[in-house]
Amino acid sequence: MPESVAAVVGSAGAIGGAIVRRLCESGMRVVSLDVHNCDVRDPFSVAAAFARIERLDALVYAAGITRESVLWKLGVDDWDAIHDVNLRGAFLVLKDAIPIMRRGGGGRIILIGSINGSRGKFGTAAYSASKAGLIGLAKSAAREVGRFRITVNVIEPGWVQTPMTGALPNDVRAAALGETLLGELVEPDDVAETAAFLCNAPHITGQIIRVDAGQYV
Numbered sequence: 001m002p003e004s005v006a007a008v009v010g011s012a013g014a015i016g017g018a019i020v021r022r023l024c025e026s027g028m029r030v031v032s033l034d035v036h037n038c039d040v041r042d043p044f045s046v047a048a049a050f051a052r053i054e055r056l057d058a059l060v061y062a063a064g065i066t067r068e069s070v071l072w073k074l075g076v077d078d079w080d081a082i083h084d085v086n087l088r089g090a091f092l093v094l095k096d097a098i099p100i101m102r103r104g105g106g107g108r109i110i111l112i113g114s115i116n117g118s119r120g121k122f123g124t125a126a127y128s129a130s131k132a133g134l135i136g137l138a139k140s141a142a143r144e145v146g147r148f149r150i151t152v153n154v155i156e157p158g159w160v161q162t163p164m165t166g167a168l169p170n171d172v173r174a175a176a177l178g179e180t181l182l183g184e185l186v187e188p189d190d191v192a193e194t195a196a197f198l199c200n201a202p203h204i205t206g207q208i209i210r211v212d213a214g215q216y217v
Helices: 013-024 044-051 074-102 115-119 125-148 171-181 188-199
Strands: 006-007 031-034 059-061 105-113 148-155 206-212
Touching: 006 013, 006 074, 006 148, 013 031, 013 059, 013 188, 044 074, 059 074, 074 105, 074 125, 074 148, 105 125, 115 125, 115 148, 115 206, 125 148, 148 188, 171 206
Parallel strands: 006 031, 006 059, 059 105, 105 148, 148 206
Antiparallel strands: none
């Protein structure tokens, strides 16, 4: 049986890197894509990256940026930059990945969202809107590609302990911790474990799975 192949977009980040490691541990061959070899803002760069992939059993879109500001102070350029990576980039990647999966007879697509895409958060209008857009993208794509045995799901992490969140003020971290039901914050490996599960779940599609220690509740 041919070796299963996964592509992880945004592999240079803490969550993307953890997913690469976990999928490799599961026995998959992983194609790591980040801004150096696949600029998701550029359709030609995305097309070139996926043109080199002949087989694709799983795709994880973990690319994402944020620039926090209240809405009335948010620059248009910042809004566009966030959506270019978080949402438009996901569209471009799916556009090139789905035909490869169709040729292979199926696949798993996982988009890394955020609980703030479902609930919103003060100071993250652009980021939250882009992550909310992933939900609509995933549900629509799931309806379109289910007949090809392709599943599409969204993982919504809560606060994940990464270098980026670690640089935020302690009171912000404490507030996130106080929202959890388990009294602890999520690690990148928790998200990676869920991604690995979905890569082996042929009958779960169009769903939002929250990995947040109960923070959303």
